[in-house]
Amino acid sequence: MKRALVAFALLMAGTPALAQQAYDLTAATPYSDTAGAGWEDAQRWSVKQAPGNYRVTLTVTGPARISVLAESRRLMLEDVTVPAGETSRPSFIVNVRDTALAPPERNAPGGQHVRISAGEQAGLNWDDRLTLEFLSDRAAIRAISVEPVTVPTLYLMGDSTVTDQSSDPAASWGQMLPRFMTGDIAVANHAWSGETLKSSVTNYRLAKVLALLRPGDFVAIQYGHNDQKQQWPQTYVAAGSTYDAWLATYIAEVRLRGATPILINSPERRNYDDAGRIVPSHRDYPAAVRRVAEQQDVPFVELTDATIAFYEALGPEQAAKGFADEGRDRTHHNTYGAYQLARIVAAGMGDVPGLGGHVAAPFRQYDPADPPQPESFTLPPSIVRANTQQAGS
Incomplete structure (x- = not known):
């Protein structure tokens, strides 16, 4: 996992990759801006991403029964059951956004950012990360891949x-x-x-x-x-x-x-x-x-x-x-x-x-x-x- 995260950071210099990236979740690596991915807390994992749509694919080993939230508690997967000895790779699409708007011409009306509230500023929908929360034993999630998609x-x-x-x-x-x-x-x-x-x-x-x-x-x-x-x-x-x-x-x-x-x-x-x-x-x-x-x-x-x-x-x-x-x-x-x-x-x-x-x-x-x-x-x-x-x- 360390090799993948270092390569990710050096290649993109803090910006998201343009191709599929895979992450090993068996290590409890905490999130850092330098690495660009890792665990936020006991149940939430994040990866730095630019605005866009991403296909997230999980590798889940059984026995497991998981539900998954994305960003600010958007329900992506519910009660996915994987029997003992089996591996499942469920996937879903997550939208990532930021507040930026194209600057208006000089002296033209408009703004350069969406006016978001203090509550939104403290939330997960407008930041620079794709965040997942696992409503289960996170040990069942062995790996994650994240790929930009046009849908x-x-x-x-x-x-x-x-x-x-x-x-x-x-x-x-x-x-x-x-x-x-x-x-x-x-x-x-x-x-x-x-x-x-x-x-x-x-x-x-x-x-x-x-x-x-x-x-x-x-x-x-x-x-x-x-x-x-x-x-x-x-x-x-x-x-x-x-x-x-x-x-x-x-x-x-x-x-x-x-x-x-x-x-x-x-x-x-x-x-x-x-x-x-x-x-x-x-x-x-x-x-x-x-x-x-x-x-x-x-x-x-x-x-x-x-x-x-x-x-x-x-x-x-x-x-x-x-x-x-x-x-x-x-x-x-x-x-x-x-x-x-x-x-x-x-x-x-x-x-x-x-x-x-x-x-x-x-x-x-x-x-x-x-x-x-x-x-x-x-x-x-x-x-x-x-x-x-x-x-x-």
Whole structure:
């Protein structure tokens, strides 16, 4: 392993390789910028990489039963079982990014970097490394290879119900989605807590995605939780007028670059009436997304109605087990809840032309009115744990 890491460092002088690189994980080599790869802690391993999409292939010896997260807790592999005496080489695609934007011309408006929050600066999504976390005995992972690949990318844009939540048990559907895709597409989650259609423009998040888009890519757009907040006058937009217009603008920008936009309406909040039915909280916004999708002939995923069916099927007591802060939070989910929402979204994406084939076949159907119970969910916890999720929607 030392020889590979030294060669890697000397050849690339701190920049990532342009061909497949293999790493021996049997040694507990700590990460260093000089080596460019190594263990961050007991369960997380990193390699320095430039922005792009990478195929990661693991060499796993049995007996083993592993799940793998990437970057800020994106679920890549779940419950891969390797019998004793056998070797398996599962692979998946990880997207790596940075905040850099092409500098605008002199005196032209714009920025040179995405405006990320303090929480993001401390996270793993915008750094110079590809990081993996093994939810298992790491000794079963004998080696890793990392190879740059050219594959379609599915970009996600939205708020805290979409973003990669940084600490277990909080989670959102966007970080669970890669697990349900095939190994020939990347998922790049650019959503963040508190974001709106307007703020994603002023923070240059939309600019970043548009700069990266290539023909054949996809952009899933889910805003609404924060856009409807009139107490946020700088980013408030009204359903039926400005909200619709901003959605149409995003659609036009994505299509201009040869990519496919997908609209998703917001997951509902968990508020029940006395009869055990969900009380809608999003007013006219979900209907506005449906209307814009129809008017613009854009693929659409129905998440509002699906989450209502999901919560009502579970009932008040069980549904609370799918939410953050031990159910006290009625908007944000935990790993079980986010996993089920991702199943809903994946099934909806299974009907999107060009994208449906990238949804793994077993996950193209899902009935939110007949969900698995929380007690059946067995994903091991992440080593990165906290008592609270990211603030805001």
